[in-house]
Amino acid sequence: MVLRYLLPLGVFAAVAVALGVSLTMDPRIIPSALKGKPVPEFALAAVQGRHLGLSSDNLRESAVTVVNVFASWCGPCRIEHPLIMKLRDSGITVHGINYKDRPENAAEWLDNFGDPYLRTGADLDGRVSIDWGVYGVPETYVIDGHGLIIEKHVGPLMPDDINEKILPAIARAKR
Amino acid sequence: MIGEIGHYALILALMLALVQGTLPLVGAVRGIGPWIAVARPAAVGQFVFIALAFTMLMAGYIVSDFSIENVALNSHTAKPLLYKISGVWGNHEGSLVLWVLILAIFGAAVALFGANLPPTLRARVLAVQGLVGVGFLLFTIGTSNPFARLDPAPAQGQGLNPLLQDPGLAFHPPFLYLGYVGFSMAFAFAIAALIEGRVDPAWARWVRPWTLAAWCSLTIGVALGSWWAYYELGWGGWWFWDPVENASFMPWLAGTALLHSATVVEKRDALKSWTILLAILTFSLSLLGTFLVRSGVLTSVHAFATDPERGVFILAFLIVVIGGSLVLYAWRAPSLKGGGLFAPISREGGLILNNLLLTTACATVLLGTLYPLFLDVLSGGEAKVSVGPPYFNGTFVPIMLPLVLAAAIGPLLPWKRADLLGTLGRLQFVFGAVLICGLVAWYIAEDGPVLAFFGLALAAWLFVGSLFEVSERTKLGRVALGESWRRARGQPRATYGMTVAHIGLACTIFGVVASTSWESEKLQVMRPGETMTIAGYTLRFEGMRDLRGPNYDAVRGTFEVTRDGAPIATLFPEVRTFTDPPMQTTEAAIRPTLTADLYAAVGDPDGTGGWATRIYHKPFVHWIWFGAVIMTFGGLISLTDRRLRIGVPTRRRRARPALKPAAA
Amino acid sequence: MRRALIALVVLSALSLAPPSFALAVDEPLPDPVLEARARTIHKILRCLVCQNQSIEDSNADLARDLRHIVRERLLEGDSDAEATQYVVDRYGDWVLLRPPFKATTYALWIGPFALLAVAAAGIVVFLRRRLVIAAPKPLDEKEHERLRRVLEESEAR
Numbered sequence: 001m002v003l004r005y006l007l008p009l010g011v012f013a014a015v016a017v018a019l020g021v022s023l024t025m026d027p028r029i030i031p032s033a034l035k036g037k038p039v040p041e042f043a044l045a046a047v048q049g050r051h052l053g054l055s056s057d058n059l060r061e062s063a064v065t066v067v068n069v070f071a072s073w074c075g076p077c078r079i080e081h082p083l084i085m086k087l088r089d090s091g092i093t094v095h096g097i098n099y100k101d102r103p104e105n106a107a108e109w110l111d112n113f114g115d116p117y118l119r120t121g122a123d124l125d126g127r128v129s130i131d132w133g134v135y136g137v138p139e140t141y142v143i144d145g146h147g148l149i150i151e152k153h154v155g156p157l158m159p160d161d162i163n164e165k166i167l168p169a170i171a172r173a174k175r
Numbered sequence: 176m177i178g179e180i181g182h183y184a185l186i187l188a189l190m191l192a193l194v195q196g197t198l199p200l201v202g203a204v205r206g207i208g209p210w211i212a213v214a215r216p217a218a219v220g221q222f223v224f225i226a227l228a229f230t231m232l233m234a235g236y237i238v239s240d241f242s243i244e245n246v247a248l249n250s251h252t253a254k255p256l257l258y259k260i261s262g263v264w265g266n267h268e269g270s271l272v273l274w275v276l277i278l279a280i281f282g283a284a285v286a287l288f289g290a291n292l293p294p295t296l297r298a299r300v301l302a303v304q305g306l307v308g309v310g311f312l313l314f315t316i317g318t319s320n321p322f323a324r325l326d327p328a329p330a331q332g333q334g335l336n337p338l339l340q341d342p343g344l345a346f347h348p349p350f351l352y353l354g355y356v357g358f359s360m361a362f363a364f365a366i367a368a369l370i371e372g373r374v375d376p377a378w379a380r381w382v383r384p385w386t387l388a389a390w391c392s393l394t395i396g397v398a399l400g401s402w403w404a405y406y407e408l409g410w411g412g413w414w415f416w417d418p419v420e421n422a423s424f425m426p427w428l429a430g431t432a433l434l435h436s437a438t439v440v441e442k443r444d445a446l447k448s449w450t451i452l453l454a455i456l457t458f459s460l461s462l463l464g465t466f467l468v469r470s471g472v473l474t475s476v477h478a479f480a481t482d483p484e485r486g487v488f489i490l491a492f493l494i495v496v497i498g499g500s501l502v503l504y505a506w507r508a509p510s511l512k513g514g515g516l517f518a519p520i521s522r523e524g525g526l527i528l529n530n531l532l533l534t535t536a537c538a539t540v541l542l543g544t545l546y547p548l549f550l551d552v553l554s555g556g557e558a559k560v561s562v563g564p565p566y567f568n569g570t571f572v573p574i575m576l577p578l579v580l581a582a583a584i585g586p587l588l589p590w591k592r593a594d595l596l597g598t599l600g601r602l603q604f605v606f607g608a609v610l611i612c613g614l615v616a617w618y619i620a621e622d623g624p625v626l627a628f629f630g631l632a633l634a635a636w637l638f639v640g641s642l643f644e645v646s647e648r649t650k651l652g653r654v655a656l657g658e659s660w661r662r663a664r665g666q667p668r669a670t671y672g673m674t675v676a677h678i679g680l681a682c683t684i685f686g687v688v689a690s691t692s693w694e695s696e697k698l699q700v701m702r703p704g705e706t707m708t709i710a711g712y713t714l715r716f717e718g719m720r721d722l723r724g725p726n727y728d729a730v731r732g733t734f735e736v737t738r739d740g741a742p743i744a745t746l747f748p749e750v751r752t753f754t755d756p757p758m759q760t761t762e763a764a765i766r767p768t769l770t771a772d773l774y775a776a777v778g779d780p781d782g783t784g785g786w787a788t789r790i791y792h793k794p795f796v797h798w799i800w801f802g803a804v805i806m807t808f809g810g811l812i813s814l815t816d817r818r819l820r821i822g823v824p825t826r827r828r829r830a831r832p833a834l835k836p837a838a839a
Numbered sequence: 840m841r842r843a844l845i846a847l848v849v850l851s852a853l854s855l856a857p858p859s860f861a862l863a864v865d866e867p868l869p870d871p872v873l874e875a876r877a878r879t880i881h882k883i884l885r886c887l888v889c890q891n892q893s894i895e896d897s898n899a900d901l902a903r904d905l906r907h908i909v910r911e912r913l914l915e916g917d918s919d920a921e922a923t924q925y926v927v928d929r930y931g932d933w934v935l936l937r938p939p940f941k942a943t944t945y946a947l948w949i950g951p952f953a954l955l956a957v958a959a960a961g962i963v964v965f966l967r968r969r970l971v972i973a974a975p976k977p978l979d980e981k982e983h984e985r986l987r988r989v990l991e992e993s994e995a996r
Binding site: 408410412415417418513516518519524527531532534535538539542543546550554558559560561562563564565566569570574698699700759761781787 | 866867874878883885891892893895896898931932933934935936937938939943944946947948950951952954955958959962963966969970
């Protein structure tokens with residue numbers, strides 16, 4: 001049966017296709033385990049120099065919000081910063097979680113580069129971020145009006161990510 | 176100047192490879208003698224030019240010629256000479272030059288030492304080898320040119336990953352590449368055989384030395400990598416089922432199966448199309464490994480800086496080479512008619528069992544390695560799983576167990592038809608010896624998981640069984656000692672190679688079982704002056720000292736080791752901080768002996784004068800790598816077997832005495 | 840390509856982070872039984888910012904934090920499964936080095952043994968077929984007759 005001799009080729013073809021597709025994907029981006037689930041319960045004091053702290057209650061106040069995890073020692077955070085400012089300027093509420101930072105460094109960073117965050121939470125030991133499933137900075141979450149996490153982006157935001165991921169997620173949440 | 180010569184040499188090598196890959200193939204089909212003859216000089220010439228390019232690259236590293244971009248990115252004037260040299264292959268581009276160099280070495284070796292091969296077969300083999308070389312040279316020159324220049328040349332290089340500045344790791348890639356690149360020769364032989372439409376015992380004999388040489392190198396290469404991980408990576412592990420480790424292990428499993436199935440082709444003219452397929456698959460796994468390491472589709476500690484663009488090229492190459500060879504296989508293999516018949520219970524049957532288990536084990540490792548990728552692709556990035564050691568240990572080990580059992584029985588079975596019960600009966604003596612070993616182990620160890628004792632019994636079974644097979648062959652104890660000795664001297668070397676290799680495997684299994692099951696591990700925070708005990712040893716922590724190395728700062732701890740009050744040794748574990756690039760490594764202090772290793776590592780300070788410490792006692796762990804060395808030695812013994820040097824029978828014109836007719 | 844580059848930058852950014860307020864130095868739990876359980880769990884949880892290591896084997900900050908969290912959960916009375924699930928709830932199945940046995944991984948766990956069974960069956964079929972082909976057909980009438988005559992002739996000589 002000649003068919004049996006074609007089996008190795010068939011298996012290889014399937015493998016090759018999978019390998020080809022995988023070249024377009026990134027093995028290090030892990031999907032969020034909390035998509036569609038409520039934000040974890042937490043309450044954080046504001047970053048030094050600011051007055052509004054961040055808690056899970058704030059995220060259930062019926063508005064769609066964006067939560068951005070950042071740190072002063074994080075280079076890519078600096079790169080995405082102007083885009084976060086633009087998001088805020090376009091009318092979207094953005095909150096910030098400051099991950100494992102010295103208070104004075106975070107304060108200086110926000111003072112120098114601009115503070116796009118309505119509320120900030122200083123996560124000094126990173127524990128709250130672990131509850132969010134954070135494994136690197138920066139990360140950005142979209143939260144709907146009921147406090148459910150509907151989208152997560154790992155890594156610095158690029159214009160494409162804003163247009164293709166964040167804005168559509170916000171639009172979905174508003175419906 | 177160095178860079179220019181090297182670059183030019185690579186391009187010339189590519190030209191020669193193109194010639195080598197085309198003319199002899201056409202010549203063999205059309206019977207054009209000069210074209211067939213081109214293969215040998217082309218192969219040698221290709222080797223000469225690639226060797227020149229490699230030498231130029233190495234020269235660039237040695238003199239720290241930072242106008243060569245590769246040297247500037249991966250070297251540093253402060254690096255010791257040995258690591259400047261090993262830095263040549265410690266990066267993607269340089270390692271590719273090593274790849275094509277070894278490809279060319281094997282080609283030149285067949286050209287120069289393959290006089291026993293029929294000319295057309297040799298021409299086809301070299302042509303296939305040349306075509307593979309064309310692909311890799313194109314890849315190197317086109318996307319990963321090691322001789323790219325920097326103008327102006329920087330004053331200092333950007334150093335090398337400090338983890339790679341290590342003697343064990345310096346030699347690990349060359350052996351590894353000799354191994355899995357060397358399997359390209361088995362592949363070339365298989366393709367040549369498919370083109371010729373003929374696989375016969377002579378073919379199996381001709382392909383064997385090259386396969387054996389590659390297998391021996393790969394065994395050492397994998398063992399070196401494992402040993403290096405043990406003493407370098409901080410926590411005493413020696414195998415992590417990391418994708419890149421698996422990428423080198425799979426060709427080893429397939430290559431081992433190939434060595435066994437080629438025996439059936441050679442001795443019994445059977446299992447031909449399966450052996451051809453296996454030869455293709457072994458090298459395909461090597462190529463797949465190259466793809467996995469360099470394309471970035473899987474995360475791994477070992478991966479080079481990855482670039483999906485390179486991945487596309489390698490994938491295209493994979494599709495052409497593997498796809499093409501499997502098409503050729505589907506087309507030509509059905510016409511390979513099998514020869515010798517055999518009963519299911521026979522030496523052939525045993526070897527089929529060997530192949531079944533090894534190939535399934537290899538497929539299991541492949542499945543586990545690629546599964547995260549498949550799932551990621553099929554789910555569009557939404558479902559991701561990790562496949563780590565628990566999976567592989569749970570699947571690979573159960574599949575290999577029956578193989579080890581069979582390895583002691585198989586060599587005792589005759590060809591064609593065997594009496595299994597009778598053979599098992601003869602093995603009573605071995606059963607008995609194994610039982611005694613088990614009881615002795617139980618007495619010494621006093622305690623341990625039941626499975627561990629089974630593991631030890633398995634290792635003993637293989638060890639004693641292999642020796643028993645030799646005694647059976649030489650009829651030891653059943654005839655006069657002198658007669659046994661005469662028989663022993665008359666045995667073909669390959670049988671001793673088999674015995675030694677199986678014994679090596681038994682040693683490795685023993686090391687694995689003993690060190691995993693009876694390992695002691697103690698984790699604690701220690702202050703200077705405190706002591707701890709492990710496995711009868713007492714370790715006294717004397718404190719930490721700062722010191723400076725050639726390109727790092729370190730803190731070094733001192734442990735005084737005593738046993739029953741008598742001083743045994745002093746251990747000096749370190750934590751090293753490198754500046755260029757910034758990195759921290761843990762250097763464990765190991766005291767290896769034949770029966771166990773004492774292993775000490777220090778971690779972080781707790782801020783109040785105490786230090787986190789890890790102390791291990793690992794029984795017989797070095798037997799894992801001794802076993803691998805013994806296995807390699809067995810392979811080398813087989814390589815010297817006389818029958819591998821027998822050439823093509825030539826017609827002899829010689830008057831032969833007339834045969835007398837039989838008496839009526 | 841860009842995403843890969845960015846991810847690389849992200850991870851390199853994390854690895855340069857100063858351990859300003861790390862959760863705790865790796866002190867083992869005072870209860871050796873609990874500590875042994877913690878270590879077993881550490882060995883099956885994957886370090887998210889390393890390349891293919893468990894949190895037990897990694898020096899990364901996040902790995903250390905997760906080790907601390909596992910120890911904490913055990914101190915609070917969680918079972919091994921509960922403590923593991925605590926981390927999985929936050930990071931998903933990917934963080935388990937031992938893939939779970941669910942719909943997405945049936946093929947993974949069953950595959951090797953299914954393959955072994957199928958291959959073994961294939962070999963049995965192959966061997967049987969060869970023996971059938973090899974067995975000669977029994978002689979028919981005419982061939983019997985010929986055989987008898989040849990035997991008689993040779994006996995006569």
